Amino acid sequence: MAQPSYIIIGAGVFGTSTALHLITQFPSASVTLIDRNAPSDATRVAASWDWNKVVRADYRDPLYCKLALDAQDVWRSDPLWAPFYHQSGIYWISQSGFAGEVIENYRRLGRDTSALKELEVEVAKGEFGGLFDQADYTGVKKVLVNRSSGWADAKGALRRVAERAVELGVRFVRGEVQELLFGEGGACVGVLTKEGVRVQATHTILSTGAFTPKFLDGVATATGNDAFLAGERMLAGGVTTGLAKLDDETAKVFADMPVCIQENPPERGPDNGTLPLTADNKLKWWGQTIFRNTQTMPSGRQISAPPTPSDYDQWKVPDVLVEDVAVANKVTFGKRGEGWEIKEHRICWDVFTPSADFIISPHSAAKGLYVATAGSFHGFKFFPIIGSYVVKMLEGTLDPDLVKTWAWDRELPDESKRRIWPHTEFKDLL
Template identity: 55%
Template sequence: MAASTESYLIIGAGVFGASTALHLVRAYPDASITLVDRNAYDAPIRVAASWDWNKVVRADYVDIEYMRLCLEAKKYWSEDPIWKSYYHESGVYWVSPNNFAEQMQENYKKLGVDSGLFSFSVEEAKKQYGGIFKDADFTDVKEVFVNKNSGWGEAKEALQRTIEEAVKLGVKYIEAEVEKIEFDDDGAATGIKTSKGESLTASRVILSTGAYTAKLLADSAPARKDLQAGDRFVAAAVTEGFTPVSGENAKDYYDGPVGISMVPPSRGASNGSVPHSEDKTLKFWGQIIFRNTQTHANGSQISAPPPAVDYAQLEVPDTLKEDVDFAGKSLFGKGSETFKNENYRICWEAVTPDEDFIISPHSASKNLYVATCGSFHGWKFLPILDVHAHYVPDFYAQALRDAGHLPGPDGMPGIPEWTPEAHLNFMDAQDIEKSSLSISSPGVYLSVPSKYATEKAIKLARQVNEYASELKFKYPDNFGFFASLPLPDVSASVEEIKYCFTQLDPKPDGIVLMSNFYGMYLGDPDLDPVYKALNEVNATIFEHPTTPCTEHNHLRFSIDGEDPGIAPPEWLTLNRPVAGRQGRAPTIDFPFDTARTFADLFYSKIPTRFPRIKWIMPHAGGGLVPTLDRIVSYSTPDVNLTESFMKATLAENFYFDLAGPWPVTWAISPLLRWVSYEKLLWGTDTPFTPWAMAEAGRVKFDQDIEEAFNDTSKVEAVRRSNAAKLFG
C-alpha cells in the first residue's frame, strides 16, 4: 500500500469527529491525523452532544434511508468487539397518537428484514413490561408499538472507547480551544488557531463541531457570507435529567425498555426515558427544543451555546427542569411519583431543517469539510465505499450514438442517463462514502479499428479523463476515477498514461482496461509498453469485461488502415454467432471474457513480470473462479502455474469486486478458497445497473455478506476498509 501524503485535522471529538478519525486511520494508517477537542476524551464531563449517560439505538424511521443506515449500524452495535459491550437490546415502547408505525412496517418489509415491531391495543400495552406503563398518558392513542429489536447504548463510554481505538492506531489527540479556522489568500482552509495562539495545519480540515459550528465559521471569516451556515442548520438544545430507581419493582424500570411518548403533541417533540441497567437509573428528556440566538459582530443572527467553556450545560432553569420531569409523568403516571431527577443537563446539538446530517466538502472553501449536524439522532451511524461504478457524461453518450452503438452498447437496451448530481443523490441515499468511477464497455475506442477510429479514440480518452479529474477535484471525498486508454493504439496509450500521472491534477486512482480491445487480450505481448508505464507508477488496473472477440481482431484490422465499414451491431454478430439466443453480452459473454483475459495474463506471466501493478477483477471474477482449477491444472510446463503460486500471486496483486447481480453467498465461498476476505471489494455497477435495481441489490448484498461472514469486522472490511487501503 502506498503511503498517504494527506494530513487531516478533525475539529470536535463527538460522534462525527471520533468516527471520522477512526475510519480515516484504519483506511490511511500512514496519514497524519489529528483530532482536536476542548475537552480531554476521558474528561468526567464534556460538551459534545454524544457525550451522554445513554442514548437510544433504534431503526424505527419513517424515512427508509435512515432505517437502512441504522440497521447497518445496529450490526456493529450488536457484534463489533469495540462497541457490542455498550449496547443493550432492551426494546423500545412507543406511545403516539400518530399512526406512523404502519409506514415503518412497510419500510421494514421493503428492506426484507424482521422489524421486531409489534402493535398492542392500549389495554394490552398496559400489561407489557411488568405493567410499568399502565398509568401512562394514552390520550388519543389507539395502538402502542413495541420494537423488541431496539434498545440503548452507553453513550460516553462508547464514545471514549472509539477515540481510544483511534489513538491506539495512530491518531494524535490534542486538547485545545479552537478560536478560528485559518485560510490562505485564495480562501482555502489551511488549519486552525487555538485560544493560546498556536496554529495547527493540515491539507484537509474537517469540522465536526456540532452546535459550535455556525459561530466558529462566523468568527473565522465574518466578512465571507458564502462561508456562513445561514439557514442550513442551527444550534439547538434539549434538556435531560436522570434519576436513581429503587423500590420493589425498580428492576422493571432500569432493566426495562426505552420509552418514547409523543403525548400531548401540542407540547412539541417527543419526550421519553432511557434505562441504564448498570447505574440503575432512568434518563428523561423533555419536549422543549430551544435556541440561544444572538447578534454576531458581523451583524448576523446566530444561535450558539452559551460562551462558558462547558456551555453552562448544568445551569438548568426551573422551567426546563419541569419539562424533563413531565416526561416521567407522561410515561409512568403514578409510577413516577417515586422518581426525583437528581441531575439535569442541557444538551446542545446542530440541527438541520429536515434533520438530515451534513457530511460534505464546504462549497466555499477548498480543503474545508463539514461532518456534523446529528440533529438529535446521529449517534448511531457509520459509512461504505463503492469501487465499481460508471460515469456516462453527455458527450460520451453522444459518442456512443454517433459510433452506432444503438440502442445501447454490447446489445444493451439503451444508454443510461447519468449526471454527477444523480450519482451523488444515489450515494447519499445508500450511505456510500465514495465511488470510483470508470468508463464502461466498450471503452473509448468505439469503432472497428481504422485510422479514423484511432484518432477519435485518442481525443475521447483525453476528454473523459479530464472530465473525471475535474469531477474528482470538485468532489474529492465523493469521487475517484480510473482513467481510460485509447487501446489498441499502444503508443498513444503510453502517452495518455504519462499525461494522466504527471499532468492531471488530481491524478486518477488507476486505469480501466477492457477484457479485450478488438481481440487484443490483456496477455498480448504488444501491451508490454503499457504495462511497463503502469508498473513505473504503481498503478491499479480495473479490468472491465466487454464483448469477446473470437472471429475478427486487431491482427486483421489495422489501427492505421482504412475504415472496414463494419458497424458495431455487425461486429457483435460476427463475434457472437448465437447472440440472438443469448441476449445481451453482459448476460453470458462478460463473465467468461473476464476468465479468458485473466488466463491470458497468467499464461503471459504479466503479474510476475510487472509486479507493482495491482489488479481488480470485477463481478467476483465472473466465470473465472469456477474455471480457476482448470487454468492452473492445464497450464503448460513453461508457465508452471501451481496452486500455491496462484494463491501467492492473488494475495499480492489481485482484488475482486462483488458487483452483482448474483447472491454474494454464492460468489464468496469459492473465492475464499483462493483469496482472503481482505481482497474483496464492494461495487454497484451503476448506472448500467439502474439506480432502483442497485438499491435493491444493496439490501440483498447486506443480507448475503453478513450471512457469509457472520463477522462484523470482515463485513466492514469488504464494505469499505479494503478499498480504502488499496487506494490509500
C-alpha cells in the same frame, strides 16, 4: 502536504467516527482530532456525551431506517462496540401510523420483522410487565413494540472509540480552534488553536455540533466572506435531560425496562422519552421543549449558539425546564413515578437542520474545508458507521442520493414543515 492529510475539529460522534474510519482505511495517513475536552474528561459539552443514548432503527424515512439497521449490526457484533450496547427493546407511543410505517420499512429492506409488533393500546399496556400502563395514550390507537432496538452507554462508547483511534495512529490535540488557515487561492490549509498550536492539512473537517454556526460566523468575519455563514442551513438548539435514582427494590421492577418514546400532540412538543437504568440505578428522561439561544455575535449578527462559558452552563437548568422533564415522567409513568426525585438536570446542545438531515459535504466557500455534523438529536445511533460515509464524501465516492440529501447547499424545506425545530427562545424560559 504532498499526501492527503486530515484535521477533524470536534471529537463527538461525527468527528470521532470519522477519525477511526480514516485511520483504519488509511493507516499511514496524518489524522489529527482536535477538541477542547480530552476523551478521559469526566464531563463534556458534546451532544454525544451522556449517560445513555437510544440506539434504534425505527424510522419513517427508509434512508435512515437502513443506515440505523446497518449501525445496529455493528453495535451488536463488533468487539469494539458490543460492550456498550444493550438490546432492551423500545416501546413507542404514537398518535400516527408510525408503527405500520416502520414495520413496512423493515420488510422492504429485507429485514426480519419478528421482533416488531403493532399493538392496540390495551394490549400494549401489558407489555414489559405493564410498566407503561399509566402512560398518556390520548389520541393513540397503536403502539410500536420493537424488541430489536435498545440503547448504548454513550459516555463509555465515545471514550473507548476515541482511545482506539489514537491507538491506531490518530493524533489528539486538546485545544480550541481559534481560526482557520488559508493558503493559495483561498483554500483552507489548517487551523490555529487558542493555545497557539498550528496544524496544517489538505482536508479540514468541521464536526463542531452546536458550535458550528457561531464558529462559521467568526470565519466569515475574519475573512470578510459571508459565504462561510451557516445561514438557514442549521440552528443550535437545546433540550433538557434529568435523572432519578431508584431504590433497590424499585430498580428490580425496572431491570428489564425498554426505551420508551412518546410522540406528543403539537401543542406539547415533538416527543419526550425515558431510557433504562444506568449501572447505578438511575432512570433518565428528556423533555419535550426544544429551544434556541439567539445571541448577538461580535459581528453584530443574531445567531443561536450555546451559552458562552466553556461548559455551556449545561448544569444550570431553569425551573421551567426542570418541570419540562417532570412532565415527561408524568406522561410516561403516571402515578407510579410521583415519588421519584429527578435530579442532575442537564441541557444538551446540538445543531439542527430544517429537514433533520445530516450535513456531510464540502463547504462551498473554500477548497479543503468540509462539514460533517448536524445530528439534530438523532445522530448518536449511527456512531459506528457515520464516519465511513464522511470518508466516502472526502473521496468523492458517496452515493449521489446521499450527496444530494447531505449537501451543504441543498434546497431547504418550507418552514411550515419544520416540526422538530427550536422555536422557543431560551431567554424566555429563564
